[in-house]
Amino acid sequence: MSVVGERLQPTIFELSRPGRGGGKIPHPPANALDRIPAAARRAEAPALPELSEPEVVRHYVNLSALNYSVDSGFYPLGSCTMKFNPKLNEWAARLPGFAGLHPMAPDETAQGTLAMLHELEAILAEVSGMDAVTLQPAAGAHGELTGILMIRAYHRSRGDVERTEVLVPDSSHGTNPATASMAGFKTITIPSAPDGGVDLAAFTAALGPKTAAIMITNPSTVGLFEARIGELLEATHAAGALAYMDGANLNAILGRFRPGAAGFDVMHFNTHKTFSTPHGGGGPGSGPVGVRPNLVPFLPSPRVVREDDGSFRLEREGERPSSIGRVRSFFGSTGVLVRAYAYLRAHGAAGLCEVSDDAVLAANYLKARLAPVYEVPFERACMHEFVASAADLKRRTGVRTLDIAKRLIDKGYHPPTIYFPHTVEEGMLIEPTETESIETLDAFADALIEIFHEAETDPELVTAAPHVAPVRRLDEATAARQPNLRWRGMTGAQTPCPD
Numbered sequence: 491m492s493v494v495g496e497r498l499q500p501t502i503f504e505l506s507r508p509g510r511g512g513g514k515i516p517h518p519p520a521n522a523l524d525r526i527p528a529a530a531r532r533a534e535a536p537a538l539p540e541l542s543e544p545e546v547v548r549h550y551v552n553l554s555a556l557n558y559s560v561d562s563g564f565y566p567l568g569s570c571t572m573k574f575n576p577k578l579n580e581w582a583a584r585l586p587g588f589a590g591l592h593p594m595a596p597d598e599t600a601q602g603t604l605a606m607l608h609e610l611e612a613i614l615a616e617v618s619g620m621d622a623v624t625l626q627p628a629a630g631a632h633g634e635l636t637g638i639l640m641i642r643a644y645h646r647s648r649g650d651v652e653r654t655e656v657l658v659p660d661s662s663h664g665t666n667p668a669t670a671s672m673a674g675f676k677t678i679t680i681p682s683a684p685d686g687g688v689d690l691a692a693f694t695a696a697l698g699p700k701t702a703a704i705m706i707t708n709p710s711t712v713g714l715f716e717a718r719i720g721e722l723l724e725a726t727h728a729a730g731a732l733a734y735m736d737g738a739n740l741n742a743i744l745g746r747f748r749p750g751a752a753g754f755d756v757m758h759f760n761t762h763k764t765f766s767t768p769h770g771g772g773g774p775g776s777g778p779v780g781v782r783p784n785l786v787p788f789l790p791s792p793r794v795v796r797e798d799d800g801s802f803r804l805e806r807e808g809e810r811p812s813s814i815g816r817v818r819s820f821f822g823s824t825g826v827l828v829r830a831y832a833y834l835r836a837h838g839a840a841g842l843c844e845v846s847d848d849a850v851l852a853a854n855y856l857k858a859r860l861a862p863v864y865e866v867p868f869e870r871a872c873m874h875e876f877v878a879s880a881a882d883l884k885r886r887t888g889v890r891t892l893d894i895a896k897r898l899i900d901k902g903y904h905p906p907t908i909y910f911p912h913t914v915e916e917g918m919l920i921e922p923t924e925t926e927s928i929e930t931l932d933a934f935a936d937a938l939i940e941i942f943h944e945a946e947t948d949p950e951l952v953t954a955a956p957h958v959a960p961v962r963r964l965d966e967a968t969a970a971r972q973p974n975l976r977w978r979g980m981t982g983a984q985t986p987c988p989d
């Protein structure tokens with residue numbers, strides 16, 4: 491076995507036995523090899539594992555059972571919106587007309603997909619109060635980069651080339667400063683005020699003729715609606731800068747706050763968070779970007795154009811020279827966009843308001859259940875997520891937030907986000923989402939409260955957790971710095987990779 495642990499199993503290479511196979515697949519014709527040019531043929535057969543069909547099926551089914559997922563349990567991962575993904579979306583994404591469309595198909599044969607994309611753009615524009623939307627970016631972080639590149643193009647188009655700075659609050663997601671740097675800007679970090687919002691005085695002091703943009707996450711990464719949003723936006727525009735909204739937390743404000751109408755110039759959506767799509771394992775996402783009229787000329791190309799006769803086509807090369815160009819191959823993560831479209835159409839306007847209302851209610855309920863035990867640094871009603879802290883518990887017992895997270899695994903839960911945002915000591919960012927029942931929320935609160943009492947009476951029980959997981963604590967620093975991502979089999983005198 492490559493990794494120890496009673497529920498782990500050998501790799502598929504270790505299970506392999508020479509000559510074993512399914513044997514049910516018709517053999518290729520005798521002259522199949524002749525059809526492949528000699529130069530393109532392998533000299534030796536590849537060292538593929540050889541197993542019977544039931545062995546393969548069991549191997550992968552058992553491996554998949556080691557995964558924790560939204561379909562198997564509660565997933566309170568703050569900042570990620572791990573909501574249940576309706577199976578209807580999967581049906582829609584697999585419809586042959588969508589799934590089987592070749593990405594280079596001519597516009598005439600892609601009318602259905604183009605119409606869906608065009609309509610999705612319009613729905614997202616309505617939800618956000620923006621004027622136009624691009625569906626190209628592959629994820630939220632990519633949407634940020636797309637938005638900031640449009641802001642850069644806007645300032646340049648006006649000959650305003652002295653704007654080299656982007657203001658970012660200290661609680662922001664790491665992708666915000668990374669985006670600003672990638673687009674060639676200098677990031678200026680703005681401290682938070684004690685109430686968790688942006689410190690207005692520090693913000694206005696940093697704002698000036700060098701400011702290209704501000705990037706604000708609203709609701710913020712501590713789960714609070716940015717109370718001074720009006721002042722922040724007014725000051726930004728008065729300084730000639732543009733306002734970018736990180737829309738990753740849109741799940742809290744659907745139908746209640748429209749960023750474009752409020753004065754934001756550009757924002758991204760994480761459709762895989764707000765509008766469902768299984769995510770978390772690094773699978774494809776989608777990060778559409780909405781813009782106000784001032785940025786429309788710079789939208790990535792090609793856009794979907796609706797002709798007067800009602801047909802659709804993609805913009806032609808060079809048709810809109812002001813565009814920042816293409817940011818993604820073909821037309822984005824179309825399968826993810828079909829899921830978002832299905833989700834939006836299934837819910838409708840009233841349903842989307844309900845999504846947010848329920849998400850906010852669930853978070854406030856959990857917060858109220860935990861507040862008598864854990865510290866809750868921000869008392870104000872939260873949005874769809876909230877921060878709890880174990881700072882005092884750590885001082886008294888030595889049990890840290892990391893230990894609580896590991897102990898939650900023993901109790902059958904995926905831990906919440908921990909140590910983010912960095913502005914809260916021993917923080918846990920908890921996001922229940924709207925798709926959980928009150929029984930689930932209560933059981934999770936009970937588990938967290940139980941761990942709190944365990945920490946007080948038997949701290950070693952918590953610091954040694956997890957006790958029942960397939961693997962114990964991993965050396966995360968080594969795993970991050972020297973990742974061992976490749977299994978090497980025993981060939982000849984070679985020994986297997988020792989680690």
Ligand SMILES: *Cc1c(COP(=O)(O)O)cnc(C)c1O
Nearest residue numbers: 569629630631663665738760775
């Ligand atoms: C998830 C998230 C991002 C990044 O989005 P991806 O789709 O993961 O690239 C950016 N900002 C915030 C606040 C987020 O929660």
